[in-house]
Amino acid sequence: MKKIFSIFTISSLVMLTSCINGDDDFNNNQSQPYQVPAEPLLTNAQKELMDQMETPSVNLNVFRFFQHYLATTIYRNDARFNFTGTRKVPDNMWLALYTDVLGNLNQAKKIIPSEVKPPQISQTVWDKQQANKMAILNLMEIYTYQVLVDSFGNVPYSEAAKPETFVLPKYDDAKTIYSDLINRLNSITATLDSGYPSFETGDNIYNGNVADWIIVANSLKLKIGINLADVNPTLAKQTVESAFAGGVMTENSENALFRYDSTSPNFNRVYAEVIASNRNDFVAEEGIVDVMNTLADPRRPFYFTTVNGNYVGGTVGLTNTYSDYSHIGPSLLAPNKPGVLFDASEVNFYLAEAAARGYNVGASAQQYYNDAITASMEQWGVTPASIATYLSNPAVTFSSVNWKQSIGQQAWIAMFNRGFESWNFYRRLDYPVLTAPNAVAAAAGKVPTRLTYPINEQTVNGTNWSQASTAIGGDKLTTKVFWDIN
Template identity: 90%
Template sequence: MKKILSILTISSLAMLSCVNGDDDFNNNRSQPYEVPAEPLLTNAQKELMDQMETPSVNLNVFRFFQHYLATTIYRNDARFNFTGTRKVPDNMWLALYTDVLGSLNQAKKIIPSEVKPPQIPQATWDKQQANKLAIINLLEVYTYQVLVDSFGNVPYSEAAKPETFVLPKYDDAKTIYSDLINRLNSAVATLDPAYGSFATGDNIYNGNVADWIIVANSLKLKIGINLADVNPTLAKQTVESAFAGGVMLTNSQNSLFKYDATSPNFNRLYAEVIASNRNDFVAEEGIVDVMNSLNDPRRPFYFTTVNGSYVGGTVGLTNNYADNSHIGNSLLAPNKPGLLFDASEVNFYLAEASARGYNVGGTAQQYYEDAIKRSLEQWSVAPADITTYLANPSVAFSPANWKQSIGQQAWIAMFNRGFESWNFFRRLDYPALTAPNAVAAAAGKVPTRLTYPINEQTVNGTNWSQASSAIGGDKLTTKVFWDVN
């Protein structure tokens, strides 16, 4: 049976090579093509990383939400106007459902049909194949968590099944979250580090099962902490279980997607800024001014200077490129790895968990400081400068105002990870970000969700209407279910 899949990247296609040595093979137009699971996995990982990493105003606008970047020409996206020509929600929805989940779903179908080599014992083969499916499951969970946190109720039980459900229903976001936790528990129980998984195709951990177990528990921690204000019992249970299983505590465990220096597989910041020869972005004054006030040692990595100073523009306004700092050169190397998950993020979750009274083996201050250290270490900040920074009274952890402490420092650490920063902001309500130049649909505020794609309204209208009503209206100001404060 011929396989139908989303468009593969050139790097994925290069892994396929020739499937038949006959001179006339490529002339046989009725020949079905079987694409292995490995390039599908690579494609899904790259599409997911591209979506989370790109600064493209067509795909990812979270750096504007979080006052990381401002624009020089095109103001609409920085003012949160997503219903014009760019249709950001449509593009993000399509990228995640089609390019990521579509490839993962196709890979899941292929793995059970793979033929066992005769030299591999059946028990070993079964374990290896189970590990492969569990890794794919983890990437699906990650992707659905992003979709829920972006839109609220989304297609889930009927999603990625176009042969069965042409117009999928939208599932309740709380129900999806509960199922994602169950899937993570199942993945942790299945993954066996005594056996292999993908020999090729895994661009993040090269098939290392022990590393994927750490990702599974870290993702479980992440989902659990999002539930803290809406379901504290489940949140505490999930977080403590994740911690006990082993989470990402050091940078050596970070989830890095390896870009290379050749088109089209270089880092998306490089692609959109350097390779495209664009001067669309400048640093935003919100993050620049705070980091200046703290004498933050990450500034040379995050930003360029203007006459020796770090200067930011204003989100939602037209800003002069020459008068403001730009994205730092350290972020613009063509082969700079993409960061899907890191130890700084996880340590901030643990700091929050400890502050909430969960049993995670350490104090809130300890994890808070470790989170900052992991971030500074990523940028090769000297140990002496790390010590100086942590000793700054304005950086010191405040038990009485732990949400403010964690919220502000996570915001600084997540400079190149706008979506994750947006989650911290919505959950902790810090830092206090404003949006005075936002369009009326945002009511002068940083959006708390993305509106559903326009295409869903026109093509899947009945299900879209029901979902919109269920969440309280398809608006930028509607909050996702866990954002109750």
């Protein structure tokens, strides 16, 4: 496995490369900009993105509280959806995605065109390789913007990640951004050519395998398309069917996994926040635990520990005694456990939903639903016999009448360690039914349907923030993103 780069800023990466030139006069020019290779920038962007999506840190990622996966033992504010206090969760997430992810990707995209062709490589191969590299960088960028739009609504896009030109970027309409992301994905799938190489180093997810990135591109297009199903059914159907025809992720062997290792600071972020930090901040939440107990779900030993032989959940928004409740299971706490950016279970649930909506995706909603559950269980090592028993449970059997409930509940269970993706399923399908009895007044007693904009945007980019807030119907936790119309 490749050595993963630590969390470097652009400036610190520059420092690492400042002495590589052999010319004695090279460092005499104090204004000479030093160029960081694209490969470590890609690695860093992938790690920063995966860290943000994976971490249970109450400073960065609170979606496990939204989805009743985890409850807290000490810090109640975040589990009650109070994000305007000292932690400023939206500010931290915004900064991580725009600066640490998009900033690195943008810098890498500037470097690719300036790379010099080695003499032993033909011009045709070089051009194809460079095009593949740019497509992968753009694909990572599109994934990040999808997360930003789905979290906040209207966000800086056309003027974003260009500090040299736009110091205070405007906010673009979320619906317009989504349409452009689809157009960019269409261009990417037409550009990526699996007959040629891409990154020889730096890609910690697929090691530069272009065929795998094509599958991710189509799967991301499927995800974006299915989010549009209620607000723009024509574009949704067209996008989903095009993605399916191009080839999407249906097997676990195709999963997009970021490979953490066992050394600081490159280990898995769940391990970092629970084991390495020696903290007892989290217990399993009763919402997910009780449902899985009722279904005798065989994933429980992988998700949770037991208390006197039982799986017991605490209550989100309350202070819970650590010893009284189940904890995060040891299977999730290995330091080198890969982070999941995309997996077959998620995609099969999208296909099940697409089929239930009448889209042409090659198989029935029930088949994809069963495949999604199976893929989830196989990831955790559940035996085939236990999977078959679970699928035969009448409470699990797919309902063509109440398909939103069937898919919503099972996707919720499968996405236990992927709170953000679970939140998207919940907002789109309105299942499972989740409550927030301990929520702060700003959440109006409900699970938030978006994150509020960063406080820093209000104070620094106030004019654009105000216009965006008005455009979306108010900068509130209860405002819905444009595709969440039910």
